[in-house]
Amino acid sequence: MANKTKMSKRSELKDSQLIDITKKKFRWGDFLAEKVIKGVAFLSITIIVLIFVFVFREAFPIFSSSKSADQVMSAGNTAAGQETYGEVTDKPVVQDAQETYGEVTDIKDKEVKSKDSLTAQADDEKYTVSAGSGFDDNQSALKTVLTKDWVPVSQKPRYGILSLIVGTFKITIISMLFAAPLAIMAALYTASFAGKRMKEIIKPTIELLAGFPSVVIGFFALMILASVLQSVFHYDTRLNAFVGGIAMGIAAIPIIFTITEDALTAVPNSFYQASLALGASKWQTAFFVILPAATPGIFAAILLGIGRVFGETMIALMATGNAALMDLNPFTSVRTLAATIGAEMAEVVFGDTHYNVLFLIGSLLFIFTFILNAIAEFYVKGKLMKRIQGK
Amino acid sequence: MIKSFKKNIKGILIEGLTLSSAVVIIAIVVVMVTVIVIGGKNQISWEFLTSFPEDGMTKGGIFPAIYGTALLVIIMSIAAVPFGTITAIYLTEYAKENSIIAKTIRFAVRTLAVIPSIIYGLFGLGFFIKFVGTTMDSTFLGGHLKWGQPNILWASLTMALLTLPVVIVSVEEALKTVPDDLRAASLALGATKWQTIWKVVIPGSISGIMTGTILAVSRGAGEVAPILFTGVAYYVATLPASFSDQFMVLGYHIYVMTTQSANVDKTLPIQFGTTLVLLALTFILNISAIILRYRIRKKKIN
Numbered sequence: 201m202a203n204k205t206k207m208s209k210r211s212e213l214k215d216s217q218l219i220d221i222t223k224k225k226f227r228w229g230d231f232l233a234e235k236v237i238k239g240v241a242f243l244s245i246t247i248i249v250l251i252f253v254f255v256f257r258e259a260f261p262i263f264s265s266s267k268s269a270d271q272v273m274s275a276g277n278t279a280a281g282q283e284t285y286g287e288v289t290d291k292p293v294v295q296d297a298q299e300t301y302g303e304v305t306d307i308k309d310k311e312v313k314s315k316d317s318l319t320a321q322a323d324d325e326k327y328t329v330s331a332g333s334g335f336d337d338n339q340s341a342l343k344t345v346l347t348k349d350w351v352p353v354s355q356k357p358r359y360g361i362l363s364l365i366v367g368t369f370k371i372t373i374i375s376m377l378f379a380a381p382l383a384i385m386a387a388l389y390t391a392s393f394a395g396k397r398m399k400e401i402i403k404p405t406i407e408l409l410a411g412f413p414s415v416v417i418g419f420f421a422l423m424i425l426a427s428v429l430q431s432v433f434h435y436d437t438r439l440n441a442f443v444g445g446i447a448m449g450i451a452a453i454p455i456i457f458t459i460t461e462d463a464l465t466a467v468p469n470s471f472y473q474a475s476l477a478l479g480a481s482k483w484q485t486a487f488f489v490i491l492p493a494a495t496p497g498i499f500a501a502i503l504l505g506i507g508r509v510f511g512e513t514m515i516a517l518m519a520t521g522n523a524a525l526m527d528l529n530p531f532t533s534v535r536t537l538a539a540t541i542g543a544e545m546a547e548v549v550f551g552d553t554h555y556n557v558l559f560l561i562g563s564l565l566f567i568f569t570f571i572l573n574a575i576a577e578f579y580v581k582g583k584l585m586k587r588i589q590g591k
Numbered sequence: 592m593i594k595s596f597k598k599n600i601k602g603i604l605i606e607g608l609t610l611s612s613a614v615v616i617i618a619i620v621v622v623m624v625t626v627i628v629i630g631g632k633n634q635i636s637w638e639f640l641t642s643f644p645e646d647g648m649t650k651g652g653i654f655p656a657i658y659g660t661a662l663l664v665i666i667m668s669i670a671a672v673p674f675g676t677i678t679a680i681y682l683t684e685y686a687k688e689n690s691i692i693a694k695t696i697r698f699a700v701r702t703l704a705v706i707p708s709i710i711y712g713l714f715g716l717g718f719f720i721k722f723v724g725t726t727m728d729s730t731f732l733g734g735h736l737k738w739g740q741p742n743i744l745w746a747s748l749t750m751a752l753l754t755l756p757v758v759i760v761s762v763e764e765a766l767k768t769v770p771d772d773l774r775a776a777s778l779a780l781g782a783t784k785w786q787t788i789w790k791v792v793i794p795g796s797i798s799g800i801m802t803g804t805i806l807a808v809s810r811g812a813g814e815v816a817p818i819l820f821t822g823v824a825y826y827v828a829t830l831p832a833s834f835s836d837q838f839m840v841l842g843y844h845i846y847v848m849t850t851q852s853a854n855v856d857k858t859l860p861i862q863f864g865t866t867l868v869l870l871a872l873t874f875i876l877n878i879s880a881i882i883l884r885y886r887i888r889k890k891k892i893n
Contacts, residue, residue: 233785234685240674241681244699244759247752254717255710385612393606394613404881405617411806411877412623412870413813415842419866420623422849423630450623453616483602504705511707513816514842518850538709538816545713545820550721562713566706573705577698 255566259559261551262342345557350524350535352544352554359557361564363526367441367534368510371520374445374530375452375509380502382449383456390457391464392486410454418518421447426519435531437521442530444520448512452505459504463497464490496583500576507569513538537561627866634864648826648848649857653865658830659743659838660872663818664808666747667754672804674751675758682759683766684788704756708816715749715821716741737835744834746822753817754807761806765799765887766792802883809876813869815842825851841869 347360390402426443435442467490475485491498516522521533522543541558548555638652645651678696686693725739732738769792777787793800815823824837825847831838848862849855855862 227783227785230783230785233788237677237681237685240677241686241696243674244678244696244703244755247755248699248702250718251706251710251714254722255713258713258717258721382612382615385609386616389606389609389613393609398613402613402617404878405620407881408874408877409616409620411809411813411873413815413842413873415813415815415845416627416866416870416873417623419845419849419862420626423862424626450619453619457616481602483605487605507705507707511709513707513709513819514846518846538707541709541713542816542819545716559713559717562710566710569705569707569710570702573702577701 251566255559255562259556259563262345262553262556262560345560348526350540352557357554359554361537361557361561363524364535364537364540364561366526366528367520367524368536368538370441370528370530370534371445371448371516371536372506372509374441375447375449376502376506378446379449379452379505380456383453383505384460384498384501387457387460387464388486388491391461392482392490406454406457409450410458412451414451414512414514415518417447417451418515421515421519433531437531437533439519439521439533440531441520441534444516444534444536445530447515447519448509451512451515452508455508456501456505459501460494460498463494463501466497467493493587496580496587500580503572503576503580507572510572511538511565511569512536513542517542537565541565624870627863627870630863631860631865631867634860635867639864640868643828644826648852649854649861653841653844653861653868655827655830656839656841656844656865657868659823660812660841662743662831662838663747663750663840664811666744667750667811668804668808670748670751671754671758671807672800675755675803675807676762676800678755679759679762679766680788680792682763684784684792700756700759703752704760708753708814709819711749711753711817712819712821714752715745715817719745719748720821741820741822741837742835743822743831743838746818746838749817749821750811750814753814754811757807757810758800758803761803761884762796762799764884765796765802768799768887768890769795798883798887802880802887805876805880805883809873809880812876813842813873815840815846818843841865841872845869 344358344360348362349358349360350363351358390399421443425447426438429443430438471489471493472485475489516536516539522535522539523533524535525532541562545558640652641654642652643654682693682696720739720741727738728734728736773791774787777791822837823840823843827837827839845862845865848858852858
């Protein structure tokens with residue numbers, strides 16, 4: 201009731217007579233300020249639309265029937281643009297990059313993934329074969345997209361993204377299995393059991409963890425976590441989906457925790473009191489009343505956590521081994537969609553098929569996270585409100 | 592008696608389980624910080640912070656990376672903070688709470704916040720470099736390649752897009768703490784709406800704008816993926832002097848040193864040192880943001 205009067209008071213204020221009185225005189229300053237502010241506010245919508253348009257625009261040529269060398273030139277913006285990125289920036293980049301990821305990750309890696317040595321070799325070829333040569337037929341490139349071989353740079357490039365997709369999902373599942381229970385339990389503790397002092401320790405720690413740059417988490421995973429986990433679980437490949445999944449889980453914990461905790465504290469106090477009045481103990485209330493009431497919020501938290509892991513680039517680049525293998529073993533190296541873009545975009549020729557395919561992968565990532573966010577936003581929130589307000 | 596004990600056992604178990612989850616998370620943070628501090632503390636010296644890399648990056652300092660990071664976040668803030676603040680002002684002061692426009696903008700802001708950072712990188716490449724940059728080159732420079740390639744301006748603007756939602760959310764939170772009475776009083780004294788916002792609302796939420804800026808800077812200093820192909824370089828011998836130069840960044844430096852340097856073991860101290868510097872930077876920024884925000888929330892309660 202009190203809430204309602206407050207609401208109406210606020211809305212009254214917004215378009216109250218007070219403003220109308222001052223509006224007697226038309227003021228240019230105010231008028232302009234309002235228009236400018238409104239215009240700027242639309243910027244965020246504009247950016248979303250622009251991202252849609254420009255990421256898809258660069259991916260689009262893959263769907264056109266065939267591309268002449270002429271088009272490649274114009275897309276690459278004259279001869280200078282034809283040079284790879286690496287060359288434009290600095291010579292050392294190219295030279296150093298020649299030591300492919302396979303080598304960097306581990307020597308053991310190579311022995312184990314004999315099947316994958318083909319990929320690694322192809323990676324080497326990248327720098328001997330002049331990039332972008334001889335493969336302008338997008339139609340046949342498009343046909344290879346739904347296969348499992350990701351060999352983008354060779355005489356006969358294949359752009360099979362299935363193994364990348366499987367790798368990404370593998371990592372996502374591992375990280376969610378690790379992070380979701382941990383973060384949800386911790387949030388339940390903070391919301392239902394923790395005293396004031398404990399809260400003052402947990403919340404800032406989570407905020408600090410949220411501020412951790414992903415490259416630092418990646419560094420930690422690469423240098424320390426990988427060795428520790430290997431000595432505990434005794435698997436062969438040092439950098440694999442498991443290490444990457446745990447590291448990404450660490451990155452996803454703050455998101456899941458914060459949203460879950462918000463959902464838990466949003467459950468009205470009357471639920472809590474009613475449960476206690478009926479004779480339930482504190483933990484029963486927390487576990488059987490508060491937690492179920494907040495499930496849609498927790499669901500949203502997990503969705504956004506998945507979105508974070510799905511698009512995470514730096515941790516994937518540093519801690520997963522980056523070999524496009526297609527199997528379900530959690531202890532083999534994987535290559536995620538985002539990591540593929542991050543690793544290869546800097547070395548492709550502008551306007552080349554490989555370039556377009558990388559943008560296609562980007563479009564997939566974008567669509568996926570957009571949908572996840574939309575579900576979390578509309579479906580879950582609506583349900584949560586309904587449940588809490590009992591309508 | 593036995594029954595209640597059983598109940599208690601369950602309760603203790605569940606409380607213990609949830610508590611241990613919280614402890615595990617805290618432990619993870621503590622371990623990460625400790626390991627990096629121990630690994631990097633011997634490397635930190637005045638020279639390390641102020642000199643250039645030497646001997647093919649195996650010796651020397653990280654000054655260009657620090658300088659590049661600073662420049663990046665400054666240009667980024669100049670772009671992101673005003674736009675973010677204005678959007679927040681629109682959402683709290685002008686838009687009606689449940690209008691379609693406000694809802695759409697809010698949805699757009701939240702979407703911006705969850706788009707993977709690598710997508711911003713692709714967008715920066717596709718829009719700023721390949722669309723804006725090449726158009727600028729062909730109209731002003733007659734096709735001479737200057738803006739149509741990665742540089743610090745495009746990287747900073749890409750980063751500004753990424754940090755825009757961070758600014759919007761914290762400024763909005765601060766604007767809501769300004770009591771409606773103050774607005775009403777200002778309007779009653781004959782001030783126009785814009786005068787009220789400029790003279791009453793914004794001064795009252797200046798700490799919120801600062802929090803947003805700090806959080807945005809912290810985010811921008813740590814992100815690498817958006818600038819991977821919009822302007823960052825492995826090594827540049829000179830500091831960036833103009834908007835069209837490439838630059839080095841702490842985060843990218845760590846990435847390159849750990850995965851692509853010729854001798855990973857030899858540069859290990861530098862890697863730890865750089866990571867420690869980056870971590871310390873984001874920590875200081877985040878802690879000050881947390882303290883500021885705590886004060887704002889306290890004010891709200893009063």
